[in-house]
Amino acid sequence: MIIDGHAHISPEAHSNAETLIAAMNDAEVSRAVLIPGGMLDVRQMTDYVTGKKKPETVEPPNDFVLQMIKENPDYFIGFCCMNPNEKIDVITEKLEQHAKDGFKGVKMAPMVHQFSLLGKASKSIADLCGQLGMPYYTHTLFHASASTSSVGTLAKEFKNTNFVIGHMGFGPLDVEAIELASTLDNVYLETSTANFLSIKMAVEKAGAEKMFYGSEFPMSDPVVERTKIERLNIPDGQKEQIYSKTILELLKA
């Protein structure tokens, strides 16, 4: 079985359920973890990175993800995206409701919400994730407040929470992300859009059990991202770990 651990979805044609399912079928991916999409138009991604464009919206379309899961229960699992700029009691209430609604994890968006991973709101989300058994997934950025290092700090503080560093960390090869996954029990790596060498090194150092496959659909593609895993010179059992076992363990936790 292959599970895509990270696929964005929105009503737009290039990133809707139909397009995603077609891509999943091409890649022989049976299920996908949906992340709310559309806050950034990935077709203009660099403009957001450079600050030329502001996010289309800061309100995470979690309801749309929930709708897609209900309409396609055999295909999709959902992560909700939390906005840490809201008041902490509002965040807590929303996250608890999302868990009841069936979301299985949290996805943080530093580029959209421009927050500090080590701020109070982020920490309250990390804490609650641990209580609810939901992984805390985040991208990391260049600067200190949303760095890979900050994820490490969070992971040490919230030992009962599983943290996922998206896209294997920041930049072309984030050795710190690999190091964190190899030394901290509760840090994992998601592989989408990462360089092949980064994935290869992570398997060697952190192990397949700390990694799971993702596509970063629609920015990338399930077939393209699968190729990186297929190219690894590792036993099939480890590939299976990356393809499904790690994410299933995280979602069951």
Place this chain on the structure above:
Amino acid sequence: MQQTAHAFPVLKAVLNHRTSHIEALRELYEGFALKNKNVENISEEERNDYHLYAVNLTLEHVWNNNPYYRKALEDKGFSQPRLESLDQIDRLPFLDKEVIRGDKDLLLSCDPKEIGQIHLTSGTTGKPIYTAYTLADHYIHDAIPFYPSLFEGDSSSDVVGIALPYEFAQPALGFQRLYQFTFGATVLSLGKGGYMAPVDKSLDVLKEYDASILITTPSYAALLAEEGEKLGIVLGEDITPRKLMLTGEGCSPQFASRLKELWKCDIQHLYGSTECGLVGVQLNDDTGYHVLEGNVKVEIIDPDSGIQVADGEEGEVVITTLLREAMPFIRYRTGDIGFLERMEDDSAITLSKLHLRGRMDGHMVVDGIPYSPFMLEHLLLLLPEVGLWYHFVLEDEELTIEIEKLHSDLTDEELADKVRSHMYRTAGISCTVLVKDSLPRQFGKANRIIRKGM
């Protein structure tokens, strides 16, 4: 001359001053001059020899005249006040601020009757630090080294506005002496917005006397420019300084760049303190301060271990004054952070460069991450819509930036959003931004950081 000196006690004190240990340094300077050199362009070897000699003269002076230093040296194993090589300077004890706070006599190394001037620090962080000078310290010793490149040009025709506090603090009187007695300039003693020197009068005087140099703090330069605009004074036309010399508080390169645009002249940064006097001078648009190595010996140490760090490595700035009779400062820990850059012997100016990186206690911790206020200021002021008056309000490690809008059509909300986004993208700092109609102007040392709940 004797009759004249008798009639004028100051002149008598200065000219007939008993020979101090510092007079022995004149020979070295005469030696440099014979080789057509001065302290700005001597070789590293010559400078080290000079520093060793000057430090030993100071050690002998304090050994014989100050019980505190004598004991401190003896406690460090010194049986005589002498270093055999400059490398041994790390054997000398450090001098900490807290030891000398509130004690006017601890470091005094002369007969109190010889004291001609007292200065003290503002005492904003505790009891003030007192410094004492003989008249010779001020009018003879300080003027022994000559820095023709750092203070280039013939200043005898300059009209120098000194907009620094004259009460207690050293810088205003220090620059007054420098420009009057050493350079022969005309001085306008403006002070800093005090009772007798309101801002509008200061601007009038600068205009009336066509001041060619203005020495002040960055925040007061901003205030003068702002008030000048309100009064219809056009900088660059009505007041046309050839340079603005900034001292007394730090500022970011972007703040200085804004001042350069406002005042339409070159900026020169100066680094010093009430305790140690003028320590470094920035030249032109160079980064870093050339250290006045005729007056001081600067070291950089690891603040935790106290061990000297290599050139280029950051650490705490430690200063030893070389030309002080009344109150030498030996291995004084300033609390400033920086690194030293050594110049090659064939450089036009071989004086080491000191690059400052803020203060040890100056960082702001936001969400667990330390940030330099100057770095944040620099990034903040990259936005032309943000005025020069701002606050960083820190409460429970959360940052609110208060700003004034400057010439912008953006609504307050739009500007706040723009600033917030900009600070996140450039500094990686998460913050709330409040646009205020007006923020209080400060005549004292600008304090941009407001720490609440502490």
